[in-house]
Amino acid sequence: MTDDEQTGLSRRIWQQTWPMTLGVLSLLGFNLVDSVFVARLGTEPLAAQSFTFPLVFLTIGIQVGMGIAIAALISRAIGAGQEERAGRLGVLVLTGGGAVMAALALLLWAVQDPAFALLGASDRLREVIRPFWTVQLCASWVGAMAYFGYSLFRAHGNTRFPGTMMMVTSLVNLVLDPILIFGLGPVPALGLEGAAWASLAAFSLGGLITALALRGRGWLERDDVLREVRESAGPFAAIAGPAMVSQLMPPLAAMLATGLVARLGESAVAAWGLTSRLESFSIVLVLGMTMALPPWLGRCYGGGRWQEVERVMATAARMVVFWQLGLGLVLAVLAAPLAGLLVEDGAVRDHLTVLIRFLPPSYGLLGVCMLVVSASNALGWPVRAMTISFLRLFACYLPLLSLGAWLGGLTGLAIGAALGNTLAGAMAWLGYRRALAGTR
Known part of the structure; x- marks a missing residue:
């Protein structure tokens, strides 16, 4: 590929990615803002919120897994010129996805006490979590x-x-957060629960506008939906099953990691929760790519354009590595002032400084791993995607994190997690290249 072709492809990738990058940046930004505002309430509310993150990631994992499967099937149908089938699949994602997520929400509400106790939350913290969790x-x-x-x-x-x-x-959440958490005028201060109400209001507005925008586009086809259920159940399960397992593994690993960090005290848990939010914020370019590129790759899959797949992935991986490495080094240098900006408590601030110094520089290869997993689902390799996710978390990340914590406390834990991210990225890219060679 010539330099001009490389530049043109990079521009196309950026054009597809930047809207989602800005969207994810703002969405994750309001999650980080939630934590910053809650931190002003004290260490206990912040720790209570941090204990809910693994289960929040669980709900997100299932919804993303379903979205991956449907988006892959729709983009492949479009690539093959099957527009009516794409419309029927659109109806299925809205009805079936809504039912599954409602059942999951009810289950997580019913098992909240044993779940949070298992994570290490005290009786007092579970009392704080309960009203927040219902609204969340x-x-x-x-x-x-x-x-x-x-x-x-x-x-x-x-x-x-x-x-x-x-x-x-x-933006709606950003405006509502301080009003509902701390109170303003006739609006009472709701504390931690106010953060959940702000999120509910913001998502409700987004859902309403999206429903109105879908009207008249012809992307939803109700005729023969039952027939489509029968025909697409197998392909959907073949993608959604492994994709959901892949998406569920990170929250499971997060629960195990949180339980390990809990042994170091509530201040460590609070710092770990903030680091999790900061991690998502700092890998926003990767998250944007994992949302923007799979439909493109799926259309390539439907049309049999494997050389284009190879060029897109190579260019995207280079963009991720260079950007994340540079950003990670900047964050490592600014760790102390950044931690001081995010939290006032001295113990939490010290823990957060250590975590920021070691983890962000490893996000470049972590981003490559995430990109490969996302692409694998779009390219008809869902089992490979699931395998890579498993190896990343349970053969690289958690073992090295645990070993680091055993050898060096929180500092060792941070170093171990960084090494796990690095090893996982190298392993994922080698696996992708082997799979791509098999298509030739």
Whole structure:
């Protein structure tokens, strides 16, 4: 590929990615803002919120797994010229996805006490979590429905609308957070629970606007939906099953990691929760690519354009490595002032400084691993994607994190996690190259 072709491809990738990058940035930004505002309430509310992150990631994992499967099937149908089938699949993602996410929300509400006790939350913290968790689960369901709507736009090659809606919901949450958490005028201070109400209001607005935007586009086809269920059940399960398992493994690993960190005290848990939010914020380019590129790759798969797949992936991987390595080094240098900006408590600030110094520089190869997993689902390799996710978390990340914590406490834990991310990225890229060679 010539330099001009490389530049042109990089520009196309960026054009597809930047709307989703800005959208994810704003969405994750309001999650980080949630934690910053909650941190002003004290260490106990922040620790309570941090204990909910693994289960929140669980709900997100299932909704993303379903979205991956449907987006892959829709983009492949479009690539093969099957527009009516793409419309029927659009109806299925909204109805079936909503039912599954509602059942999950009810289950997580019913098992909250034993779940949070298993994570290490004390009786007092579980009392703090309970009212917040009820509203947060409602917000998660509404957010999932909005996400399924965004997935339809992405599958049809439109990344600007979902990116814009993510920014809108972020701004609404940003405005409502301080009002509902601390109170303003006639609005009472709701404390930690106010953060969940702000999220619910923001996601509700996003879902309403998305529903109105879908009207009249012809992307939803109700005729022969039952026949489509029968025909697509097998292909859907072949993608969604491994994709869901892949998406469920990170929250499971997060629960195990949180339980390990809990042995180091509530201040360590609070710092770990903030680091998790900061991690998502700092890999926003990767997250944007994992949302924007799979529909493109799926259309290539439907049309048999494997050389284009190879060029797109190579260019995207280079972009990820260079960007994340540079950003990671900047964050490592600014770790102390950044931690001081995010939290006031001295112990939490010291822990957060250590975590920021070691983890962000490893996000370059972590991003490559995430890109390979996302692409594998779009390219008809769901089992490979699941295998890579498993090896990343349970053969690289958690063992090295645990070993580091045993040898060096929180500092050792941070170093072990960074080494795990690096090893996982190298392993994932080698696996992708072997799979791609098999298509020739």
